[in-house]
Amino acid sequence: MKALERHRKLTTIWASEPGFRGWFSTVNHTDLGRMFLTTAFFFFIVGGLLAMLIRAQLATPHSAFAGAEIYNQIFTMHGTIMMFLFAIPTFEGLAIYLLPKILGSRDLAFPRLTAYGYWCYVFGGSMLLVAMVLGIAPEGGWFMYPPLSGPIHSPGINTDFWLIGITFVEISAIAAAVEITVSVLKYRAPGMSLDKMPIFAWYALITALMILTGFPPLILGSVLLELERAFGLPFFQVDLGGDSLLWQHLFWLFGHPEVYIIFLPAAGVISTVLPVMCRTPLLGYGWVVAAAVSLAFLSFGLWVHHMFTTGIPHMGLAFFSAASTLVAVPTGIQIFAWIGTMWKGKPDLRLPMLHILGFFCTFVIGGLTGVMVAVVPFDWQAHDTAFITAHLHYVLFGGFVFPIFAGLYYWLPHFTGRQRFFRLGEFAFALIFVGFHVTFLAMHWVGLLGQRRRIPTYAPEDGWTTINLISSVGSFVLAIGIAMVLLDVILHGLTFYRGPRNPWNAGTLEWAMTTPPPAYNFASLPHVTGREPLHDDPELPARLARGEGYLGTPKHDWRETLTVDIASGRPDMHVIYPGNTxxxxxxxxxxxxxxxxxxxxxxxxxxxxxxxxxxxxxxxxxKQGRKDDLEPMSLGRGLKVANAAMSRRSPGWWGTAFLLTANATFFGSLLFGFAFLWTVAPGWPPPAWLAASPFELGAGLAGAVLSSGAMRHTMRTNRKGGKPVLGLILTLAGALAIAFACAALMTRAPAPVEHAYGATLLVLGGYGLFHACLAALMVVFLIARVRGGYTSSGRQAEFSIVTLWVDYAAVIGVLILLVAHASGFSS
Amino acid sequence: MKDILRILIAPLTWLAAFSAIYGLHGVLCASGISGQTLGISWVRLILMGAYILVILGQIALVAVLYHPKFASRSSFVRFVSHATGWVGLVAAIWSLAPVVMTSHCG
Amino acid sequence: MLSGAGVIFALVMVLLVLPYRAQNGPKGETRQIRVWIVGLGLAFPMTVLAALLGYGLFVGEQLLPRDLPDVVRVGAEGRQWAWTFTYEDAPGTTTQDVLHIPAGRPVDVAITTADVIHSFWVPRLAGKLDAVPGRANILRIEADAPGVYQGLSAEFSGAGYDRFTFSVTAHDAAGWQAFLRGDER
Structure with a gap:
């Protein structure tokens, strides 16, 4: 088969529907990555316009530009949009676009999930935009502290838009994180062992794992606060056994890792782009990976440093002060690894490098002021002043926007297959750099003079007028710079000026394809032997196009790829993707x-x-699955592996495992909340404890043992060729028993609207009921699959996935019942 | 997956221990335990005991990660797991040092 | 702290500019890792941060309210958007938005709130401390000289936040006694 013929055949198999109809049915990662990035950039512009309104308001004292109510909505939406609708989706979009290409695969692990996540993001974001247009946007600050955001002090629908809209958007973050984790671990080119992974993939993997463990506390907090607002369950009302500090813990348990969830992908961009700009490999690859892993973990031990002024004992603060200073060390290692790379190579000043230098200037200042506010006494003064606003913009703009612009200009030729013709970018960079520093250096200063964050106006006699005016002028220069970047990108898209295939002479696999990339990425998949396959073999693109790699022969109109063993990169499964839908x-x-x-x-x-x-x-x-067993598949180059449906550790199993990791974090946060209220909240003990019910407890425990045991037995029976239906029915009975016990617990929870204790038991029971019903539903599904002939002794992938859910429901069911009854006993 | 676990285990243990000691500190202060032995309050003695246990645990982890029986076959994973092993130990000593340095329930 | 930060920033900038000027010969990767990553990335920040952390904890300890014989105790209750102050030495006396204290004596302010979270901050007297529902957080302040000190509520609290300020009046010994007797009101 000739290269061109292969290209045509693969294109018919992989292409999305033509025209705009394709947008709604595409599951292709290249399309969805572009859609994600475009949408995220749209929200960046919206958030930026809101920032302009804030600076317009603060430019002069006693400004009558916007009243306090409107101003509160503006700054709340600015923070919310930039964090949730710009930064995180930009990472997701970049990773979705790039990962399969850089890892030498054809798509992400779960193409339909990518699309689902994208649409959740669009719909959730639209809800917030609609609220803003109608003037009923959230107004409690992006941190939404109760009781200010509670039902008594914010009775309107504004806060509900935040809680519900953001939770909706977070579904997309969790979906993308599961997707990215499984893709990096399993969907790589053959031979790409962990040490040969491109550094960006490491950063994406770490970030995705952080999303899986960092977002659930916030989702839990949002659920609890919405329950309080809608149904009066008093989790955060102190006179009814709740505690407003619980929200702060849950919020910052998410909120601090969030900062690193934003920074790490940007660091991944720098670690990818900077060495190319310096024509040398990255210095200390292993060190950088270890530093990124350490940074991820340390960032989970910092959350209380946002709560230094809440009256926590000094030793408690000191733990977090110590951990906050320590987190600067792995950051320092990465910074100096990058500078060392520059010394090692021959750095140039092309546009991506300019933005990276902008990153260095800005981020180092942000890091140094960060170390200052990690010192408790300094923070007691600086907290909630404009100094903090300035600090966080140095960290986030320096640590995210500059690197993302570097990445934008670096990969723009890849997105479009063109070269820049008009050289607006350099001028735009100068405006952004100068404008940014003028705006926020001034803000440090006015913060030290005592200007608080989030005030809509100030008086002339405060003496802040000149500084604020300088800051506002700087911000408009910055805005013009960003508008020029937008113009530059649009002009780039409109000028048909074809560029070379690998304009930067990079070594990673995304440049081993024609640009703009074909729907199938690689005509055949490469065998990887080093970290920079293109430098090892400059002829690689041509050889892949000729079909000399794996899976070079399209068959049956299947969208095929392969997965590898996590550590060694040895191929272990053959995968057929679903088509457009x-x-x-x-x-x-x-x-x-x-x-x-x-x-x-x-x-x-x-x-x-x-x-x-x-x-x-x-x-x-x-829709997935088949009624016949597939023989081991030939991948080309003399290699044969089994199809994923024939495996016990299918991609679906891995996805489930990581989804359950996030879920377990959610459950763990719920237990933490229970323990926190019990030991710390002032309004305890509750007026009535749960009366123990041996029957309920016994039914739940028996159900857990039965479902888990029967499911395991069923799996064994099925593998040996026996009939699994009877075992599945027993599993179903067990799951229903757990559901019954949890439902009984919910009905018996003492006075949920009168005390946080009963409310917590209600939520615990509800969580158990939900998962028991979910497991039961899956078992019913599996019974239908067995009867429909979709399973066999070989096609067992679905059994192991359902087993995970059944086990999870059993474990949390037992824990919930034990915790609830133990609380009753202790009284 | 084992290789990923080797890389993650030491900092994960630190995170668990760090949160546990922070929680223990909160519970001890809320419980109102008072009393002294050798001029050191019981609260601080309990916390110091936990601190030493955590450090010993992290040392044990580093030892395990270096032990040829448990080490990865990939030299890269060995390097990164050793590095994160040390991170766990240093982070434990550093971030929990206030146990011996600051006043506990003020 | 600011000058230290300035020195570190200047160092990083110099390190960024130099590779554009100098032509570096190829050196061993191990040696470069030792210089850049182990030396500048690991050892250097650890040293600086250990010193900074020790200093911060020491200062933090000094600021804690300790039992002293002549401590004056007052209460501060925030609500949207006013502070009510009470005095242990003058039961029944309350003041609105003006806190009276004696100069030259340590004062413990018990801070709480009637509605949402606020923060009590008199920049020239002490750092800030939050008013959290259901809790009384104790802040130690001390004014060296008599006079009026401006105070702010420093936690976002809704529509009236920007105007939510108060003041602290520090009296000399005679003035304080007069205040306690109720002469001034």
């Missing part, structure tokens, strides 16, 4: 209906939406 957009729309019903308190449509999601999810998984 509108299922993801429909399902996210129905998910949106669920959230919208909660938001507007149309409770009668909630069950409709839930039923809709169940039906669509059923269809989603049903």
């Amino acid at each position: 509108r299922l993801p957009i429909v399902m996210s729309a129905v998910t949106g209906l669920f959230f919208l019903s909660l938001l507007l308190k149309f409770y009668w449509t909630v069950p409709v939406a839930v039923a809709g999601v169940i039906c669509l999810a059923w269809r989603w998984v049903w």
Whole structure:
């Protein structure tokens, strides 16, 4: 088969539908990556316009530009949009676009999930935009501290938009994180062992794992606060056994890792782009990986440093002060690894490098002021002043926006296959750099003079007028610079000036394809022997196009790729992807209906939406699978591996495992919240404890043992060729027993609206009920699959996935019942 | 997956221990335990005991990660797991040092 | 702290500019790792940070309220958007938005709130401390000389936040006694 013929054949298999219809049915990572990045950049512009309004307001004293109510909405939305709708989705978009290409694969692990995540992001973000246009946007600050955001002090719908909209958007973050984790671990080119992974993939993996463990506390906090607002369960009301500090813990348990979730992908961009600009490999690859891993962990031990002024004992503060200073060390290692790379190579001053130098200047200042505020006494003064605003913008703009612009200009030729013709970018960089520093250096200063954050006006006699005016002028220079970047990118897209295939002479695999990239990425998959395959073999692109790699012969109209063993990179499974479908957009729309019903308190449509999601999810998984066993597949180059459906550790199993990791973090945060309220909240003990019920406890424990044991037995029976249906029915009975016990616990929770204790038991029981029902539903699905002939002794992948969910439901069911009854006993 | 675990285990243990000691400190202060032995308050003695246990645990982890029986076959993973092993130990000593340095329930 | 930060920043900038000027010969990767990563990346920040942390904890300890014989105790209750102050030495006396204290004596302010979270901050007297529902956080302040000190609530609290300020009046010994007797009100 000739290269061109192969290209045509692969294109018919992989292409999205033509025209704009393709947007709604595409599951291709290149399309979705571009859509993610475009949407995120749109939100960046919106957030930037809000920032302009803030600076316009603060430019003069006694400004009548916006009243306090509107101003509060503006700064709340600015923070919310930049954090949740720009920064995180930009990382997701970049990773979704880049990872399969840089890892030498054809798509991400779960293409439909990518699309689902994208549409959840679009719909959730739109909810917030609509709120803003209608003037009912959230107004409690992006941190949403209760009681200010509680039902008493914020009775309007504004706060609900935040809680529900952001939770909706976070579904997309969790989906993308599962996707990225499994893709980096399993979907790599053959031979790409962990030490040969491009450094960006390491950063993406670490970031994704951080999202999986960092976001659940916030999702939990949002759920609890929304329950308090909608149904009066008093988790954060101190006179009813709640505690507003619980929110702060949950929020910052998410909020501090969030800063590093934003910084690490940007560091990944720098670690990828900077060595290319210096024409040398990265210095100390292993050190940088170790530093990034350490940074990720240390960042989870810092959350209380946002709470230094809440009256926590000094030793408690000192722990977090110490950990906060320590986190500067792995950051320092990365910075000096980059500078060392510059010394090792021959750095140039092309546009991406300019932005990286901008990063260095800005981020180092942000890091140094960060060390200052990690010192407790200094923070007691600086906290909640404009100094902190300036610090965090140095960290986030320096640590994210400059590197992302570097990445934008670095990969722009890859996105479009063109070269820049007009050289606006350099001038734009100068404006951004100068404008940024003028704006925020001034803000440090006015903060030290005592200007608080989030005030809508100030008086002339405060003496801040000149500095604020300078800051506002700087911010408009910055805005013009960003508008020029936008113009530059649009002009780039409009000028047909073809560029070379590998304009930067990079060594990573994304440049081993024609640009703009074909839908299938690689005509055949490479065998990787080093970290920079293109430098090792400059002929690689041509050889891949000729089909000399793996899976070079398209067959059966299958979208094929392969997975590898995590550590060694040896191929271990053959994968067939699903094709184009509108299922993801429909399902996210129905998910949106669920959230919208909660938001507007149309409770009668909630069950409709839930039923809709169940039906669509059923269809989603049903469409995959086959009624016959597949022989081991030939991958080319004399290699044969089994199909994923024949494996016990299929991609779906891995995805489930990481989704359950996030889920377990959510559950762990819930238990933490319970323990926190019990030991720390002032309004305890509650008026009544749970009365122990041996029957309920016994039913739940027996159900857990039965479901878990029967499921294991079923798996063994199936593998040996026996009939699995009877075992599945026993599993179902066990799961229903757990569901019954948890439902009983919910009905017996003492006075949930009168004390946080009962409210917590209600939520615990609800969590158990939900998971037991979910496990039961999956078992029913599996029974239907068995009867439909979709499983066999060989096709066992679905059994191991359901086993994970059944085990999870059993474990949390037991824990919930034990914790609830133990609390009753202790009284 | 084992290789990923080798890399993550030491800092993960630190994170668990760090949170546990912070929680223990909160519980001890809330419980109102008072009393002294050898001029050191019981709260601080308990915390110091936990501190020493944590450090010993992290030392044990470093030893395990260096032990040929448990080490990875990949020299890269060996290097990174040793590095993160040391990170766990240093982070434990550093971040929990306030146990012996600051007043506990003020 | 600021000058130290300035020196570190200047160092990084110089290190960034030099590779554009000098032509470095190829050196061993091990040696470069030792210089850049182990030396500048690991040892250097650890030393600086250890010193800084020790200093911070020491100062933090000094600022803690300790039991002294002549401590004056007052209460501060925030609500949207006013502070109410009470005095242990003058039961029944309350003042709005003006806190009276004696100069030259340590004062413990018990800070709490009637509604949402606020923060009590008199920049010239002490750092800030939050008013959290259901809790009374104790802040030690001390004014060296009589006079009026401006105070702010420093936690976002909704629509009236920008105007939410107060003042502290520090009296000399005679003035304090007069205040306690109620002469001034």
